[in-house]
Amino acid sequence: MEQEYHAGLSSAEMANLWTTYQGDSMSICVFSYFLKHVEDEDVKKLMTRALDISRNHVEMIRRIFKVEDIHIPQGFGEQDVNLGADSLFTDVFYLHYVKQMAKGGLETYSRLLPDIYRRDIRAFFSNCLTSTVELNDAVTRLMLEKGIAVRPPAIPEAKKVEFVEKQSFLLEGLGDRPLTGLEVSNLHKNILTNELGSALATAFSQVVESDRLRKYILRGKDISIKHVRVFTDYLNNHSLPAPTTIDETVTDSTEAPFSDKLISYHFNLMTYSGMGNYGSSISQSQRSDLAIDYSRLLTEIMKFGEDGINIMIDNGWLEQPPMAAERKS
Template sequence: MDKHLDHIKLTAAELSYLWTSYLADSMSVCVLRYFLVHIVDKEIKALITYALELSQKHVEFIREIFTKEKIQIPQGFTEQDVNFLAKRLFSDIFYLRYIRNMSKGGLVTYGRVLQNVYRQDIRSFYAECLTDTLELDSMAAMILLEKGLAMRPPVIPYPQKLEFVHKQSFILEGLGRREALTGTEVTNLYANVLTNRLGVAMTTAFSQVAKSKQVRKYLLRGKDVSLKHIKVLSSYLEMDSLGVPIAFEQEVTDSTESPFSDKLMMFHFNLMIYAGVGNYGIAISESQRTDLVVDYSRFNIEVLKLSEDGANLMIQNEWLEQPPLAANRRDLAKH
């Protein structure tokens, strides 16, 4: 680290992003190392290996920064949270779809992080994270295409002439309903069905192997929520005779031997919940149909409630690490 950075303290944004990244990447190291135990396909194995190298590099960088700044390093996730001897829980195809989904989430996250980071070493780190994740996403997309597994969004007609909207009812049309979806609405519907499909597959697998009855019950509840959202979102696409992403729970084996701790699975599922909230928020901002906005808003309320209950379950089991907090000036004034 450059000497001139010694006197520049990390901002709240920089500290919080690094802390969260450490938890997520230490989890990814455990998950990806387990994936590599069972992979057969050479191309997918190379992809997972690259993803693992990135997560390990991120963990090492953050540990170095925290050590230098005398910041408590989070516990995160370690080898105690993974059983490398557990039977295969997912297929190679699932691993490929998993990496594509996680890389898409990484692109969104790192792009947002860079908007709020100023210290040069931290900016360089997250800029490199963004570049590396773009490469990972491109690799995953190419393998999906080559294997005929890519779930591409539907095709809509090309515009053939200039047209202007003549009715105010086109935008947030009150109780009426514009029949045709815009291209952006189609894209968000398709993407949100796809991410919920992954959520269903993950909760199917995790609920099979979770040791705690409470955790199993919570994961199955999350699965029900995702299935309900898939049904509603798919109906919009089907009404316009547009394709819907297929399910891939079949990529989960019948193993009941857990490769991961309940703590890791709860953290992982809640990361997916937070990503889902963000995805629905974007969909709301880009939708021009009232019925879509109402459904996405209702979904977000349901997902936030699920997230709150998940956090309470993690607190109950002492699995939730406290993030960096601002100073409580009222408490300080009491001394």
């Protein structure tokens, strides 16, 4: 029987395990709090499933790091969540939240897997991808059943094979052509993620203790609203519907369910996820005006994200990720 050489963790393997631990330890806090307030039994089952997935991920990573004699990250824990806090969200918000988190997980795991070579780590992340596919399917079916799923706009079916004849297909100013299916889909996706970010900003701004963090979060809300307006205009200008706000899924509670550290990390996590979405959208946009707008908005949220990282650094909240050896000294 062939025996596999047990190599040490590569930079990709260690970094992605570390990042996954951070994200899932945060999710354990978030889903545990959600479960204290969820009312609908179907939504409760979904929340329980999401919580179990995050707990399994954290436990598996702890085992791997222990075997490899790697320091286990601090991440987030009981000190970062107040399970007795009043309800800050409605059941409808929970479904939108899980949908967007599952979408982010699918993109992350599919992107990192090609760089994973050790068999046990490949198996772990393959399992992460599979469980997230199943979670996404479950939340999508439930949102359809509850009548709150927001599908991308429909476009006409192709009746024949056609070829691009003019450069105005790329240079919008020369032809103002209709949006492609991918461009419509990406605009829809980026509106949804910004609407979720806006709702989270509304909630978090009500409960954070730090005035500096509150101002930062409200600035993020303003950016989300502006970006939604830009993307919505593209759809409306081509008689296509755009998703609407979900701010009404946030209650008026002012009792903090999470620590400022967790809130800051969560908000920055969504900011950097948005950067990835915009980068992907640029690569799939064949209209020059659309690519330019994505690039402009991406620059804005990059600056915003940097300011958020500085808040975490100044408060001692930013845990240092695995680093390459410092050779120069």
